Amino acid sequence: MQQDRLWNEWHPVSKADELLEDPKQVFVLGERVVIFRNEKGVHAFKDLCIHRGAALSLGKVKNGKLVCAYHAWEYDSDGTCVKIPALPCDRPIPRKARATVYHCEEYLGLIWVCLGDEPAPLVRYPEANMERYRTAICGPYDVKANAPRIIENFLDVSHLMFVHEGLLGDEDHAEVVDYDVKFIDNRFVTSKIPVYQPNADGRSKGGYSDYVYEILNPTTARFTKTTEGSDEEFTILVAVNQEDNEQTKVFMLLTRNYDLDQPDDPFIEFQDTIFYQDLDVVESQKPELLPLDLQAEMHLKSDALTIAYRRWLDELGVENGTIGVIEGKRNKRKKHVTQ
Ligand code: FES
Ligand code: CO
Numbered sequence: 617m618q619q620d621r622l623w624n625e626w627h628p629v630s631k632a633d634e635l636l637e638d639p640k641q642v643f644v645l646g647e648r649v650v651i652f653r654n655e656k657g658v659h660a661f662k663d664l665c666i667h668r669g670a671a672l673s674l675g676k677v678k679n680g681k682l683v684c685a686y687h688a689w690e691y692d693s694d695g696t697c698v699k700i701p702a703l704p705c706d707r708p709i710p711r712k713a714r715a716t717v718y719h720c721e722e723y724l725g726l727i728w729v730c731l732g733d734e735p736a737p738l739v740r741y742p743e744a745n746m747e748r749y750r751t752a753i754c755g756p757y758d759v760k761a762n763a764p765r766i767i768e769n770f771l772d773v774s775h776l777m778f779v780h781e782g783l784l785g786d787e788d789h790a791e792v793v794d795y796d797v798k799f800i801d802n803r804f805v806t807s808k809i810p811v812y813q814p815n816a817d818g819r820s821k822g823g824y825s826d827y828v829y830e831i832l833n834p835t836t837a838r839f840t841k842t843t844e845g846s847d848e849e850f851t852i853l854v855a856v857n858q859e860d861n862e863q864t865k866v867f868m869l870l871t872r873n874y875d876l877d878q879p880d881d882p883f884i885e886f887q888d889t890i891f892y893q894d895l896d897v898v899e900s901q902k903p904e905l906l907p908l909d910l911q912a913e914m915h916l917k918s919d920a921l922t923i924a925y926r927r928w929l930d931e932l933g934v935e936n937g938t939i940g941v942i943e944g945k946r947n948k949r950k951k952h953v954t955q
Contacts, residue, residue, distance in 0.1 A: 621834065621932050621933060621934050622645060622834060622835070622858070622934055623645065623731050623732040624730060624731075624732030624733070624734050624735055624736050625730065625732075625735075625736050625833055625834065625835065626719075626721070626728040626729070626730045626735065626736065626738055626739065627644045627645070627728060627729050627730070627731075627835070627855075627857045627858070628726045628727070628728055628756075628855040628856075628857050628865075628867045629642035629643075629644060629649070629651060629660075629726075629727050629728070629729050629857055629865070630642060630651060630726065630727040630756075631725060631726060631727075631753055631756070631867075632658075632722050632725050632726055632727055633725070635651055635652070635653050635658065635727055636653065637653070637676075637677055638652075638676065638677070639651065639652035639672065639673045639675060639676065639677060639682060640652070640673060641663055641671060641673035642729070642857075642859075643857075643859035643860055643863070644718075644729050644731055644857060644858075644859065645731060645858055645859075645860075646859075646860045646861065647662065647731060648662070648663040648664065648671065649661070649662065649663050649718060649729055649731075650662075650663040650671070650672045650673040650682070651720060651727055651729065652677050652682050653677070654677055654680035654681075654693060655680055656680065656693050657693075657720075657722065658720050658721070658722045658727055659682075659693050659717070659720050660717070660718040660719070660720035660727075660729045661682065661691070661695060661715040661716060661717055661718065662715065662716035662718070664715075664716070665684040665686065665689060665715075666697075666712070666713060666714065666715065667684065667686070667687060667689055667713075668686055668687070670684055670685060670686040672684055672691070672715065674686075678690070680692075680693065681698060681699070682715070687700075687701065687702060688701050689701075689713065691714075691715045694717060695714045695715040695716065695717040696713075696714055697709055697713035697714060697715070700713065718730065718731050719731075719732075719735050721738060723738055724741055724744050724751075724853075724869060725751070725753050725869070726753070726855070726867055736833065739832050739833060739836045739853075739855070740832070741838075741853055741869070743851055743871040744869075744871070746873075748873055748876065749849075749871055749872070749873045750871065750872055750873075750876050750880070751869050751870065751871040752869070752870045752871075752880035752883055752884055753867065753868070753869055753870075754867070754868040754869075754870060754884050754887045754888065754891070755865070755866050755867045755868050755891075756857075756865040756866060756867050757865070757866040757868075757891055757895070758863065758864075758865060758866075759863075759864045759865075759866055759895060759898060759899065760862055760863060760864075760899050761864060761898045761899050761901065761904065762858065762864065762904050762905055762906065763834070763835045763856040763857075763858040763864050764834065764835075764905075764906035764925075764929060764934075765898055765901050765904070765906055766854075766856050766864060766866055766898055767831070767834070767835060767836075767837050767854065767856060767925065768906060768922050768925060768926075769894055769897070769898050770837050770839075770852075770854045771829055771831065771837055771921045771922050771925060772919075772921075772922055773792050773809055773811065773827065773918060773921070774790070774792050774916075774918045774919070775894075775897075776811055776813075777789065777790040777811075778790075779893050779894060779897060780890055780893055782814050782815065783813070783814060783815045783886075783889070783890065783893075784811070784813050784815070784890065785811060785812065785813060785814075786812050786813070786814055789811075789812035792809065792811075792917075792918035793809070793810060794917055794920075795807045795808070795809045795920065795921075797920050797921050797924045799924075803830050803831060803832050803833075804829075804830060804831040804921070804924050804925070804928065805828065805829070805830045806827070806828055806829045806830075806920075806921055807828070808826035808827070808828055808842075809826065809827045809828075809829070810824045810825070810826050810827075811824065811825055811826075811827060812824055813825050817841075817850050817872075817883065817886060823843060824843065824844070825841045825842070825843055826841065826842050826843070826844070827839050827840075827841055828840050828842075829921055831921075831924070831925055831928070834928075834929055834932065834934045835855065835856045835857070835858065836853070836854065836855045836856070837853075837854055838851060838852060838853040838854065839851065839852055847873070847874075848872070848873065848874040849871075849872070849873050849874075850870070850871070850872050851869075851870075851871040851872075852868055852869065852870055852871075852887070853868065853869040853871070854866065854867070854868050855867045855868075855869075862904075866891070868887060868891075870883050870884065870887055906926060906929070907926070908926050908927075908929055908930040910923065910926065910927070
């Protein structure tokens with residue numbers, strides 16, 4: 617079912633080190649969610665107190681419990697309400713007094729939330745545990761565009777020479793050679809795509825880089841860049857959280873196996889520059905929802921990867937990324953409640 621595909625995916629909502637003792641409000645596929653941390657780990661609830669509908673994110677974490685700011689009902693990590701101050705102590709807490717609990721994981725330095733009942737596997741990123749690899753986190757960047765448009769921009773080779781001219785590409789080397797796209801182990805992966813880059817990662821070293829792109833799920837993709845004759849690898853994982861119909865948050869992991877003793881800041885600043893070069897273009901794209909009908913826009917052979925992405929979204933029934941997802945699922949849930 618199309619609704620379930622994104623509903624059961626993991627969505628990055630925060631950097632892990634930005635979730636400390638206070639709860640935090642985030643949005644996932646139109647849902648208002650509160651995340652919080654206690655000694656047991658990280659947790660995500662619907663950001664709504666069942667008593668009078670206040671946002672639980674206005675509250676605080678006390679002795680491991682999430683305490684509502686309004687009348688101080690206390691919720692345990694599993695969503696059970698364990699204290700209602702206004703209730704005389706000889707009366708039991710009603711069983712219905714529960715928060716709606718979502719899946720929540722701390723992984724790759726980020727907090728991930730899954731709203732569905734059957735969570736997909738967390739995205740694989742072996743570099744995170746590999747020795748002599750170092751990862752920095754970029755973003756989150758706020759973007760007024762749909763997640764599939766953002767993923768597609770990340771996968772798009774032939775803009776590098778124009779939007780990122782002088783950095784990731786060169787106008788005089790704009791041709792894109794034919795490359796393969798294969799579907800292996802539930803992900804798309806390309807063959808090496810050579811791109812002439814005046815300044816591949818901010819270190820001003822010109823030359824050809826080979827890109828290998830992978831699409832890991834509808835809202836997560838990566839590439840690894842290598843250079844012939846060198847052992848250096850540079851990988852970017854992009855994970856996009858569709859907060860609601862218009863707004864997304866983009867997280868990026870930059871991983872390198874060189875300059876390990878150098879600070880991350882120049883790499884992050886360089887990526888910020890690249891990202892903001894893309895932003896105006898991506899926010900300008902119409903229609904906002906990625907057209908999955910391949911007749912709707914024009915395609916070249918060099919667009920093979922983004923064509924594969926559109927076909928895949930279509931097959932998965934991820935109807936343009938979001939609107940159908942939220943409304944469809946909400947209706948389904950409502951029915952479920954009133955049954
Ligand atoms: Fe949360 Fe009353 S609204 S305790
Ligand atoms: Co770009």
